[in-house]
Amino acid sequence: MAAGKQLSGAGLRGQVAGKTALSTVGKSGSGLTYRGYDVKDLAANCQFEEVAYLILKGELPNQAELDAYKAKLKSMRALPQALKEVLERIPASAHPMDVMRTGCSMLGNLETEESFGQQQDATDRMLALFPGLINYWYNFSHNGKRIEVETGADSIAEQFLWTLHGEKPSELHTQVMQASLILYAEHEFNASTFTARVCASTLSDMHSCITGAIGSLRGPLHGGANEAAMELIEGMNNPEHAEETLLGMLARKEKIMGFGHAIYSESDPRNAVIKEWSEKLAKANGDTNLYDISVRCEAVMWREKKLFCNADFFHASAYNYMGIPTKLFTPIFVCSRLTGWAAHVMEQRADNRIIRPSADYIGEAPRVVVAIADR
């Protein structure tokens, strides 16, 4: 269990709900490790596929294993025709997280996981296909274009940006996306992962577990916070306006998205990494205003409330600098957290008991049914 923050009360906070060998969160108030490796070390030295391999299989791959894994994923990018047809029927007004949820569920109809022996292949297929899935829908519904998802992209990071923008991304953008996917990959018993594990505990199939997890991640208190943070900062003209806006919101007791965390007490270790990339992108773009606004928000929130940026806050400006539409922010989180979700499903299956907690009853005392004519 994570330690560091006072954890008690509603929302199952502080209650151990199972065991995991996948990650530790907030052990010393701020740390995050995947299978024993510090997330900052991984983000500085690895590609996302190495980290996905680590989370799913237990160890970092050697070069030959990584090459084979990337080649496998590359060969699994094509979208089935029936899935394309479903995506083409979803309107442009739909939320992309609903598109992800439907796309994942449809894939489960077309390529059903028939036995647990197929769990790794089912996961790899989703890892390979999700970036193309969301960007196929986005380009078709917004620009009337049927894109080619079998690109020459070398990695999942490159594949996402390539299928979105229709061209090979810059080295800088690919690097940022690699880091971002690594930072979001795994986080112990967060709401969406716990959803996946509850579903897995009934011995359900992988696509059902992931579809449920996508629904949980969608909310603004969880993954949806990166989009909500963007909507907040894009309404701020400059750092002074940012300060004024936040003070007003705090006075009205409004929640500021992208700040605070259920487990961390001092800081979110992912923030420093994505903040640094956001600054680099700002400088490369020759316009640091959005970054400067974000930095001021961070200072005001700490000064006023001792609330720190979580992983989502500086992702907003970083993604925006890369020309990613705001409503696609949370689907990127899906493309990454899929690794953690699937690994938790596998871990749950390996030592399963159906998850079925109890409730304190607070309803009516026992009573008898009164005939309908007498009510």
Ligand SMILES: CC(=O)SCCNC(=O)CCNC(=O)[C@H](O)C(C)(C)COP(=O)(O)OP(=O)(O)OC[C@H]1O[C@@H](n2cnc3c(N)ncnc32)[C@H](O)[C@@H]1OP(=O)(O)O
């Ligand atoms: C990838 C992720 O999913 S990271 C999380 C993304 N979510 C967000 O950024 C949404 C904004 N943040 C929040 O809503 C919360 O901080 C959560 C949901 C992340 C954690 O919730 P909790 O564990 O219940 O928060 P916590 O117990 O630390 O809250 C303590 C107090 O700070 C307040 N608080 C916490 N976060 C914020 C915030 N972002 N803005 C304003 N006040 C806040 C709470 O309302 C609470 O006040 P109260 O005691 O008067 O009721």
Ligand SMILES: O=C([O-])CC(=O)C(=O)O
């Ligand atoms: O752990 C949590 O509560 C939220 C989460 O998934 C994350 O921060 O990545």
